[in-house]
Amino acid sequence: MHSRRRKGPGWISRFDRHLVRGVSRFPGGNHDDFLRLLSASANHGKLWMGAAAVIAVFPGKPRRAALHGLLAQAVASTVTNVVFKTLLPRTRPLPEHLPVFRFVHPQPTSSSMPSGHSASAIAFAVGAGLVKPSLGAALAPAAAAVAYSRVHTGAHWPSDVLFGSAIGAGAALITRKWWPVRPPIPDTARTWTSAPELPGGDGLSIVVNTLGGSFTEETAAALQEVFPKAYINSVASGENLLQEIRSTATFPGTKALGVWGGDGTVGAAASAAIEHSLPLLVLPGGTLNHFARDAGIGSLKDALKAAAGGEAALADVGVVSVERGLAGNPETVELIMLNTASIGMYPNLVRRREHLQPALGKPLAGVVAMFRTFAAGTPTTLIVDGVRHRLWIAYVGRGRYYPRDHAPLMRPVLDDGVLDVRMITADESLARLRLLWSVLTGTVATSRITHLREATRLRVDSAGSPMVLAVDGEVLAGVRSAEFRVERRALTYYSPQP
CATH class of the missing domain: 1.20.144.10 (Phosphatidic acid phosphatase type 2/haloperoxidase)
Structure with missing residues (x-):
């Protein structure tokens, strides 16, 4: 030999x-x-x-x-x-x-x-x-x-x-x-502005969604202790949340609107704050606290510091015009989008990733979640800005999220003026194999099946049967079309300065 x-x-x-x-x-x-x-x-x-x-x-x-x-x-x-x-x-x-x-x-x-x-x-x-x-x-x-x-x-x-x-x-x-090395995430940046100082919560009206987030019987008492001079409206089961948010925003002497609840509740409160020209104080009471986290409010202590000192910044908001119902009798609804919207399997992907992340870490949890989500999933046919696509995911973020791949997690700037549009398509041959291979090799962001771009306007139409649209975690069924646009620096929000 x-x-x-x-x-x-x-x-x-x-x-x-x-x-x-x-x-x-x-x-x-x-x-x-x-x-x-x-x-x-x-x-x-x-x-x-x-x-x-x-x-x-x-x-x-x-x-x-x-x-x-x-x-x-x-x-x-x-x-x-x-x-x-x-x-x-x-x-x-x-x-x-x-x-x-x-x-x-x-x-x-x-x-x-x-x-x-x-x-x-x-x-x-x-x-x-x-x-x-x-x-x-x-x-x-x-x-x-x-x-x-x-x-x-x-x-x-x-x-x-x-x-x-x-x-x-x-x-x-x-x-x-x-498995590309991810580029560094930009530093957090704010466009600072003035807002009323609220010592002890004086002039602050807070709406609390008792059905959302981490609410317990002690929540209202804890808020009253932190903000002893604030007006607190706890919305119970059976009450109309939107009406209660509007009534809280117009409570006599209100200088700022506070909100405790999930992303949907925060979005409704932001709409009321913009309508009544009030700064918004987002309290960390939601399940995931997306906007509170991006605003730098991770605890009631952070919220108290920002409110007492009048420390505030400006944020863009997304406006989503949704057409629902029968083709001959459509209903148009306009929603405020603070964080994200999605069509397809993105909500399932996020839920799986959040569940696996504590044990596996963010990158590996994202890979496993992608495999589980897309192994047996079915793509959706949509028309995006006039172009027909078969899509696994259509994702729209209000602002640039990082990392720039299929698993956006952080948003360091809240007033960059753009919509972060991400689509994973099934238009190509052997679509499922392409997708799973790109997940395995970590090349989803650079694969031909992934389309990343930024826009200030976007239109999505259903191609046949109505679609299901999730806006800041709130699910809307029977959607025939959705138009997205950016309103620059429309929201003033409290944020603790460094």
Whole structure:
């Protein structure tokens, strides 16, 4: 078997033998045992899988780095062992080339060219480092030691190690396009403005939706304690929420409108605040608190600081004109959109992602949620700005959300004047396979099935049966068309200054 293997071009062989002779002159010592054990620990990628398991304990970038490292390692190992070891058969170093006490036993029987250990080691370290550079720097010495150990123990020639290392680095760079490093999220920016100071809640009227968010029996009492001078209207089951919001906004002496509830309640309160030229204080009482989070109000303490100091900013609002009902007798409704609207399977995707996120972290939770949502889903046919599409998701955000992919999470600027339009289409052939592959490789944002753009106006029409539209979490059925536009800096909202 060995007789059929090449020794390589003459200059490479001379280069290898020269370096091996230098290594053979190193004195023996404990480092021989260490390098032999290190080399053995990397067999079949065990060392890097163990490292990935430890790194993945930490959510966020470390977990994403571990995932990318493993993906790069898998690609490098496959290319090395399946492709190049077959195409480039080569005899490994012989016992006379190195001291016998250092020589690996038993020596591998596969081709020496290239080094699979080196490919896996460099692929994992570079792959992880592309996501989190400090982690890559910490892994680099271990990866380099594994690569060198293959020469030190006589398992490979130096050129095998260099070629394997190049394959590993290449695999990391190629898979970086599959799991691209997300660009940084811009810093939070506000357009500050003046608003009435409300010490102790003086002049503040708060509407509380007792059916929404995290309301408990102690909520109203807690609000009264934080804002002792405020008027608080707790809306119970059976009462008309919209009417109660309007009556709260017009309560005598009202200088600002406060709201406790989910996204739908906050949107209705924003509409009333705009109508009556009142600043809005959004309290963190909703299930997800999207606008409160973006406004920088994560607690009642933040809300109290902003209200007492008159600290406020301006936000754009989205206006959605919805046509519902029968074609011959349509009903038109106009809604305020503070956060997002969606058609298709986006609400199911969000619910699954939020459920999985605490255990898996944001990136991996998004991948698993996408697989579960689209594995058996059915696309919807819609007409978007006059163009017919088969869509998995049509998503409209009021303002630029980040990251710029299928799983928007953060909105650092509330008055950028745009609608964030994202569509994942099923127009292409093999639509479901394309979608699942792009999810697996992390290329949804760059795939042909994904369409990302910004607009100030957008129109969506149903193509046949009416569609279901969700606006800030409130679901509207029987929708025939929806027009979206942006009203620049129409809402004044309280936000604590840094």
